[in-house]
Amino acid sequence: MSDNMQNGRVLKQQNGLYTIEDENGISRVGNAGSKIRKEGYKILAGDFVEYILNTDNSIFINSLLERKNSFIRPPVANLDTLFIVVATDEPAPDFYNIDSMLSITEANNVNPIIVVNKIDIKSQNEICSIYEKCGYKVYSICGNKEDGIDELKNSIEGVCAFAGQSGVGKSTIMNQLFPELLLEVGEISQRIQRGKNTTRITELFKINKDTYVADTPGFGMIDFINFDLLTLEQLNEKAFPEFTPYKNNCKFRNCTHLKEESCAVISAVRENIIPASRHENFIRLHDELSSKNQYK
Ligand SMILES: Nc1nc2c(ncn2[C@@H]2O[C@H](COP(=O)(O)OP(=O)(O)OP(=O)(O)O)[C@@H](O)[C@H]2O)c(=O)[nH]1
Ligand SMILES: [Mg+2]
Ligand SMILES: [Zn+2]
Structure with a gap:
């Protein structure tokens, strides 16, 4: 048979075309075959696929x-580490959003790391103290300066993605880490005080043999309720490992x-050992997931 079956890793998906890296590190662009299209699978950056390489290179x-795991926002599969980027301001942090993302990573065996940006x-x-108290690794940086960047760079290993609201500085930070990427950076809208969704697609960039990083589009609110990314259990x-x-x-x-009454977790919140915002967001997530179960 002249057609050749191979395995590869999807680096990006754009307009129905997939960039796939083969086992020798060579990237080619291809299409979903009829079987995949019929079955309606959504193939994501980070997915491993089996494909046919025809003699004409199609x-x-x-x-x-x-898959080890897969996500909707950001749309990426087989993640090892998710860098959750939060700006001190412009846009202001949304703690519910952060705590939802942390819970989703924990539910899906992804290592979360918090990057606090725009410390200038x-x-x-405030942000560092909340999350350090809970035992998370937190890096504070200024995306357009080199300070603290090396330490952050040392934590990049395996398949990583940068996620967070539009305008927090994901692409800026990735350019500072890996200047060769030349990612497009946007402005903050003065009217709505957030980013303008400059990054439109999720793409995995190869850093070395086993290390990939993805820049992802920013989001407003993450929708995990409809996609079973987090269950009540x-x-x-x-x-919430600090509980x-x-x-x-x-x-x-x-x-x-x-x-x-007589809840030791709530006592720890009252004593300010567990941050109050974490407990509030635990309740909010609990309520959302419980009401979802009721209507199932
Ligand atoms: N003052 C300040 N501005 C920053 C910093 N990091 C990024 N910015 C600015 O924030 C704006 C948005 O940066 P981007 O890197 O495009 O943000 P993003 O998170 O990739 O946004 P989307 O692609 O829309 O999701 C740009 O004007 C950056 O120059 C920082 O540490 N301090
Ligand atoms: Mg961007
Ligand atoms: Zn209790």
Whole structure:
């Protein structure tokens, strides 16, 4: 047979065309084959696929290989680390958004790292103190300066993506880390005080043999409710790791840590050991996921 079946990694998807890197590091552009189109799979940057390489060099994706995880926003698969970028201001941080993303990464076996950007326009202390208290790794930087960038660069390993609201500086930071990428950077709209969705597609860039980084489009609110990226059970068991040491000390074994008296988690919130915003967002996520289950 002259047609050749191979496996590769999808680096980007744009207008129905897929850029696929083969096992020798060579990238080619191809289409989804009829089987994939019929089955209606959405193939994402980061996916491993099996494809047919024809003698005329055309490519048709035949099947999607097993995923470790996959996300809707950002649309990427097989992530190891998600860098959640937050600006101190312009746009102001949305803590519910941050805590939702953290919970989703924890539910899907992705290592989350928080990057606080734009420390030149406002102090990073509040954001850093909330997340450091919870045990997260937090880097504070100014995306258009070199300070602190090397430390951040050392934490990039495996398949990584930068995510966060439009305008927080994801593309700026990636350009500072890897100047050869020459990513397009946008402005902040003075009227709505946020970014203008400059980055439109998710693309994985190869840094070295096993390291890839993805720039992703910014988002307003992440939709995880409709896509099963986080279940109530995962919220309770995997997310909010700072609650864990207290959960066994609640008076009632089936304590939900929402409002009960004699809840050790809530006591820790009152003592300011667990940040209040984290507990508020836990309740909000709990409510959203519970009402979803009711209508199932
Ligand atoms: N003052 C300041 N401005 C920054 C910093 N980092 C980025 N910016 C500016 O913020 C604006 C948005 O930056 P981008 O890198 O395009 O933001 P993005 O997160 O990639 O946005 P989308 O692609 O729309 O999702 C640009 O005007 C940058 O110059 C920073 O550390 N300090
Ligand atoms: Mg961008
Ligand atoms: Zn409790």
